[in-house]
Amino acid sequence: MNFERGTTNRAREISLKWISENLTDSKEVISLGLPEYDDRFDAWRVPLHHQNGKKVHLGEIKLNNQAESIVGFTEVSLIKERIKKIKDHKPEKAQKRRKTLFQPAAIPNQVILGNSLNVLSDFPPDTAQLVFTSPPYFNAKPEYSEYVDYQDYLDFMGEIIKKCHEILSEGRFFIINTSPVLIRRTSRNTSSRRLAIPFDLHVIIEKMGFEFIDDIIWAKPEGAGWNLGRGRRFKADRNALQYKPVPVTEHVMVYRKKTDKLIDWNLRNHHDPQLVEDSKILGDYDVTDIWKIHPGHSKIHPAVFPDELAKRVIQYYSFKKDLVLDPFGGTGTTGRVAQKMDRRFLLIDNEIRYFHHMKNYFEQLEIGGRVDFDIHESFQIK
Ligand SMILES: C[S@@+](CC[C@H](N)C(=O)[O-])C[C@H]1O[C@@H](n2cnc3c(N)ncnc32)[C@H](O)[C@@H]1O
Structure with missing residues (x-):
């Protein structure tokens, strides 16, 4: 041509x-x-x-x-x-231009016991350079669920996402691991319901000021989802319309805090070019948006994600010394992996058992930077 x-x-x-x-x-x-x-x-x-x-x-x-x-x-x-x-269209107020190079807030590693809704408000802009989390599942604990209904859950998530947006640095990434949730039927005459959590959250995340970047599929080995019971009826009866696949995937939804600046700006505007250089991902990497990873397990927590998932997210979406925030810290997987990868972390969870688990882990570590443990003033034992 x-x-x-x-x-x-x-x-x-x-x-x-x-x-x-x-x-x-x-x-x-x-x-x-x-x-x-x-x-x-x-x-x-x-x-x-x-x-x-x-x-x-x-x-x-x-x-x-x-x-x-x-x-x-x-x-x-x-x-x-x-x-x-x-x-x-009325033009939005012009964003204040940064005059100086980007400097992350000087915040030490922290593990906080409290409700993220209250805790996140204490932190200033530019606290976090990456958010990676997996949220509590609606109806995970139906006998003492904190949410009035599904809309209440989505509103709660909207508030958390808004607060994450406020303290995340410009042009940085918000990554959330989710999957649809099954609401079991209440009697033989009713049917179970699937809540499309990833899709409902997507609308909220964009509304809160994030730009959609990717939907990475975390694929677990076949057999991983059989315990949910989904698909058993079809396996036995083989009727059309009753088909239900066994879920062996989760979504890793990737968003960037909206900005008119290119990612190149994040690279060039970094206060320490050596850290950008040292954070390069050399050798093999995930070329496609399907990541095959075995599920995580924990003796004390029913819904942990595997270290390997956190490792991939952190290496692709942050620089060394960045602060990684997980507002639903659980057993601290995000922080544990962040520390191994020379990043800082801020972990929040409102369950005292998980707080103590994280505290024990980080206190016993012989190497690694300072870690502060804090019980938020608003925290009340349930
Ligand atoms: C899916 S789990 C996260 C597990 C974590 N990724 C891990 O690997 O250990 C969600 C966590 O959110 C916590 N949580 C629920 N509501 C919260 C809130 N309002 N503030 C802080 N943590 C909350 C739960 O106690 C639970 O540990």
Whole structure:
């Protein structure tokens, strides 16, 4: 294919002419992006942007493989609608520009016993450079559940996510491990219910100011989910419509705190370029979004995630010396692994048993930095 400058210029000229003929009233606000050859469709594509500084995408013009004639374009009415939407949109207050290089808050490793809803409010912006957590499951303890109903649970999660957003550094990652939950049937005449927790949380996470990046599938070996009982009926009766697969996957949902800055900015703006260099992931890595990892087990906690999962998340989404926050710390998997990987940690859990478990573990460690243990003033024994 001919990629010479003449072809790109021709694509531009033809596109500009099309704009002045079809979008006469709006041509001042439209600018052209870089014309590119799309080998899948054997055609040239010229992106159309709004000139409002942020280059919002308005549509595109498609030309034949010599960039000599137009073979397609975004509907004119759609382009006009998009321009109108931008005009009607009130600009958000300009974000304060950082003048200095990024410096994480100087906070030691901490394990705190308390309700994250209260504890997180004590921390300033730039406390955490990564959040990695797996939330309490709605209905995990039906006999003394803390939530009035599922909506109450989602509201609670929304509050936690909002607070995580406030103390996470700009452009950094919020990663949450979840899976749908089964609500067992209450009698022979009712059916069980599956709550799509990952999808319901997704809407909330975006609303709280995060940008969706990835949905990584954590795949466990076959057989891992049989104890849930799902799929047994179908295995026996084989009726259509009764099919239910045994769940052997969980979601590792990856979000970035919304910013107009590229990830490159996070790399370049770091106060210590050597730490960025030392945090490079060399050698083998997970090329795809399916991570095969065995489940975790604990004698004292029913729902731990495996060290290996925390290891992968921490290495891909943080730099050395960053602080990793887990607002639902459990047995402290996130902190244990973070410390081994030369990161700092902040772990919060509202169960006294898990707090003591974490305290015992970190106190017995001979090496590793200082760890503070704290019982939050709002904490009350249940
Ligand atoms: C799924 S577990 C996390 C397990 C952890 N990832 C591990 O590997 O050990 C969720 C944890 O959240 C804690 N939790 C529930 N509600 C909380 C709240 N409001 N504040 C702090 N922790 C809470 C529970 O006690 C539980 O240990």
